[in-house]
Amino acid sequence: MKVDAEALGKRIAQRYLLRGLRPNLRELAAQLGVQIIVQDHPPQAQPGLRAEYRHEPPQILLYRDPLELLSGALHANQRFDLLACNLEDVHLAHELFHHLEFGGTFGPLRPDEIETGAHAFAQTLCDLTFHPAELADL
Numbered sequence: 001m002k003v004d005a006e007a008l009g010k011r012i013a014q015r016y017l018l019r020g021l022r023p024n025l026r027e028l029a030a031q032l033g034v035q036i037i038v039q040d041h042p043p044q045a046q047p048g049l050r051a052e053y054r055h056e057p058p059q060i061l062l063y064r065d066p067l068e069l070l071s072g073a074l075h076a077n078q079r080f081d082l083l084a085c086n087l088e089d090v091h092l093a094h095e096l097f098h099h100l101e102f103g104g105t106f107g108p109l110r111p112d113e114i115e116t117g118a119h120a121f122a123q124t125l126c127d128l129t130f131h132p133a134e135l136a137d138l
């Protein structure tokens with residue numbers, strides 16, 4: 001059976017919208033037992049990595065340098081449409097989906113379906129007017 005990962009991500013995000021309002025993602029992460037760690041540099045093997053989820057213990061790592069590079073690239077390219085968001089929050093929301101999905105919570109999903117779901121989750125949770133895959137491709 002084909003999974004509509006886009007619809008799944010949006011549906012899960014709806015659970016965390018409070019009367020249609022965006023939650024504070026740092027508070028949400030804390031409620032879900034996920035620690036947020038901000039570091040300057042990603043691991044050397046993955047220099048472009050902006051954020052990642054690790055499960056033991058549940059952690060989201062945000063990497064400041066690549067996030068700032070992204071912000072700089074968006075400014076340089078005058079992509080103000082993509083700058084109309086908090087880049088850290090978008091990445092945080094994406095990784096929160098990986099936490100929620102961990103262990104196959106939403107049924108068996110292929111890696112590409114998980115990514116689709118995480119993007120849709122972030123788009124809904126952060127109320128983005130663009131698709132966050134646009135950021136991933138930059």
Ligand SMILES: [Zn+2]
Pocket residue numbers: 094098114115118
């Ligand atoms: Zn992902």
